[in-house]
Amino acid sequence: MKYLVFSDIHGSFYYAKIMESIIKKEKPNKIILLGDLYYHGPRNPLPVEYNPKEVANLLNQYQDKIIAIKGNCDAEVDQMISLFKIKNHLKLTINNKKVMFTHGHKYNIDNVPSDVDVLVYGHFHTCFIKKTDDKIFINAGSITYPKDNTPHSYLIIDKNILTIKDIEGLAIDQIIL
Numbered sequence: 001m002k003y004l005v006f007s008d009i010h011g012s013f014y015y016a017k018i019m020e021s022i023i024k025k026e027k028p029n030k031i032i033l034l035g036d037l038y039y040h041g042p043r044n045p046l047p048v049e050y051n052p053k054e055v056a057n058l059l060n061q062y063q064d065k066i067i068a069i070k071g072n073c074d075a076e077v078d079q080m081i082s083l084f085k086i087k088n089h090l091k092l093t094i095n096n097k098k099v100m101f102t103h104g105h106k107y108n109i110d111n112v113p114s115d116v117d118v119l120v121y122g123h124f125h126t127c128f129i130k131k132t133d134d135k136i137f138i139n140a141g142s143i144t145y146p147k148d149n150t151p152h153s154y155l156i157i158d159k160n161i162l163t164i165k166d167i168e169g170l171a172i173d174q175i176i177l
């Protein structure tokens, strides 16, 4: 299985189109969206080509591949315009490791859910891979609004190899489960 993981699009049609070009190049089996799909949020400036409706139209074309997770900026109306379900969390088992996908505003490196080996999230707009004694934390970053000099980023999960890449396709960090 190959997954592409994107987070925090925040309504930028410009970066949604870049995301689509990455999808066409990488040909994943599934696309995991870690939340904050359409609304820019009151803490952010308006993103490049802010157009939530066009972002929804683009995402809806991939409805069969998308697994979406709810972010703190995602409202009830966002589910209404989406042809895919927006859920609270996703749990997968990869190479016998329990991997949980969540937005990150509730569960993150400072509030770790029990019974999880790997926690994958977004929300903070900074990509990283951090390993502790018994857990792994991965932030996919934000495709639209990276912070703290991190790149516009996403995560590729190809079998048990997890790679953070920038939008040029350059590998930033990698971990093998």
Ligand SMILES: [Mn+2]
Binding pocket: 036, 071, 072, 073, 103, 105, 123, 124
């Ligand atoms: Mn968020």
